[in-house]
Amino acid sequence: MSSLDPATSASLDARCALHPDTVATAACQRCGTFACHLCLQWARDGRRYCGACAERALPPLASREDRFLANLVDSFVVFVPFIAGLVMLALTSEPTDEEFVSFGFVLFGLLGSLVLCLVQLYLSGQNGQSLGKRWRHIRVVRMDGSHVSLARIIFLRNLLPSFLNQVLCVFGLADAICIFRDDRRCIHDYLADTQVIQVPEHERGGTPSYRG
Ligand SMILES: [Zn+2]
Ligand SMILES: [Zn+2]
Structure with missing residues (x-):
């Protein structure tokens, strides 16, 4: 009556780590503990x-509203x-002004925007939270709940979808509509093996918030 998973089968006498009286069904595919x-x-x-590992791999998903607002801000x-910079230029451009x-003003604007781009990249690489995501307390993680690398965010989550959108103009729409699937994963999430989750309350301390 064995129902052991062939890929992760526990040996017949292995017991569950939490329930020593019960025979293990399989080993956890993350930590290897018999369960x-x-x-x-x-x-x-x-x-x-x-x-324990399921809890890490199954954090609550970010709401569609939070993802939309974060995306809007980003x-x-x-x-x-x-x-x-352009507004200041418009306000002060009198014929007498020096060139x-x-x-x-234009340089100030360009440099400021460049700095903010770098800040966005830095924050995303640190913990999967751009400024918008930080504001909404949501985060990009890999499907197993682990940290997502900056390269993955840049290439698979942003550049590849942008490229596909240039080639197939409906890609962007299809990508966005996928947020209404049950798992709330867009096509760019599938490309990058990522999901967007809610940051647990206890991990929010110390992170900048625009709330209030
Ligand atoms: Zn058990
Ligand atoms: Zn485990």
């Missing part, structure tokens, strides 16, 4: 984990200095 049928859980990445925030003053 019984009560402890094993299927995670969103299609693997089976013990209770799409806009890097342009703020550039727009501010280098106008140049200064």
Whole structure:
């Protein structure tokens, strides 16, 4: 009556780490701990984990509203200095003004926007939280709950989808619509093997927040 998983089968006399009286069904595919049928859980990445690992692999998903708002802020925030530079230029451009003053405003705007781009990259690489995601307390992680590298965020989550959107103009729309799937993963999440989760309350301390 063995129902052992061939890929991760526990030996016949292995016992569950939490329930020593119960025969293990399989080993956790994350930590390798033997677990019984009560402890094993299927995670969103299609693997089976013990209770502790499932908790890490199954954090609550970010809401669609939070993802939308974060995306809105991220799409806009890097342009703020550039727009501010143009506004200052418009407000002060009298015929008597020196040309280098106008140049200064544009340069200020461009540099400011560049700095914000770098800040966005730095924050995303640190903990998967751009400014918008930080604000909404959400984070990009790999499907097993682990840290997502900056290279993965840049190439698979941003550049590849942008490229596909240039080639197939409906890609962007299809990508966005996938947020309404049950797992709330867009196509760019599938390309990068990522998901967007809510940051647990206890991990939010010390992170900048725009709330209040
Ligand atoms: Zn485990
Ligand atoms: Zn158990």
